[in-house]
Amino acid sequence: MPQDPGRSHPPCALTDPHEHAKDHFPRAWAELILLGVIWGGSFLSIRIALDEIPVVTLVLHRCGWAALFLWILVLLMRLPVPKEPRIWGAFLVMGLLNNVIPFGLIAWGQLHIETGLTSILNAATAIFGVIVAALLFPDERLTVRKALGVGLGFLGVATAIGLEQFARFDLRSTAQLAVLAGTVSYAFASAWARFNLTGLPPLVAAAGMLTGSTLFLAPAALLIDGPPVLELAARTWASIAYFALFATAGAYLLYYRVLELAGSGNLMLVTLVIPPVAIVLGALVLEEELNPQAYAGFALLAAGLVILNGKPVLRRNRARN
Secondary structure, three states, X not given: OOOOXXXXXXXXXXXXXXXXXHHHHHHHHHHHHHHHHHHHHHHHHXXXXXXXXXXXXXHHHHHHHHHHHHHHHHXXXXXXXXXXXXXXXXXXXXXXHHHHHHHHHHHHHHOOOOHHHHHHHHOOHHHHHHHHHHHHOHHHOOOHHHHHHHHHHHHHHHHHHOOOHHHHOOHHHHHHHHHHHHHHHHHHHHHHHHHHOOOOOHHHHHHHHHHHHHHHHHHHHHHHOOOOOOOOOHHHHHHHHHHHHHHHHHHHHHHHHHHHHHOHHHHOOHHHHHHHHHHHHHHHHHOOOOOHHHHHHHHHHXXXXXXXXXXXXXXXXXXXX
8 A cells, every 4th residue: 555655744734723623524534434445445456457467567557657647746736846866866765665665565465365364464554664663763752552552463463464374484474474574664664754755745755756666667577577568458457547546646645635634643544444445345356255363363453553543633623622
């Protein structure tokens, strides 16, 4: 799933939160749920496309088309395009950490484990994000509440995977570790953005990051997969359109809108919406069946995320009105 390419960009405060939070509250949560549904659907679309497209080429499609779409929006909105080499270097690193590595590892993992399980493990992004932030930023120290949330989250991940998987360490357990490695990369991407992309318009940061990703992926796809094949089945092109334009480019736009209305803490709760959507779609379309321990793991992980989130800001503000 796409991560915030500019975690350092603070949510835009409402003009008067005490006066307007009540009006924005239903819309913020409706859009948060919509964002979770869009990202939940991306796991199915990626798995469908993997039937016909190699992993690296798939990630190139995802980043390349999304970058093109976002740059068109940047030009139409006449947003300033950065010219400093330092910023474009930061975009390259950000693209590697936030797209190339996690998108590639998670897509490869989906070749060997269920769509629903992939989405559950992907929810560990928030857990690793808290740990990396605590290690790198003095203002993100690991409080007792955060430590409890992280502990529950790790217990949930271990339960979903099943520790017995590592006794034989087969391709399935390797795929699960690949997905988790992708979530760790997401966590470091958030830290990198905070250090290096502060102050950029979010749309420009997202477009630049995806451009950096494409610059890595284009030669890699040619070397690893060969020239991309464009004669694809209609459902494959539909899947590409969904995960590139809706679940990547469009999701970024919706992400920042929800960030402005709900705040970064509440936005973490989108992670709770994604796995149920992915699990249901995987069962309906791909006839997947998950082990009961995967559901138990998600329940523990969800509890950890709720503890990490704390009290929803908009709900507090609404109570004051």
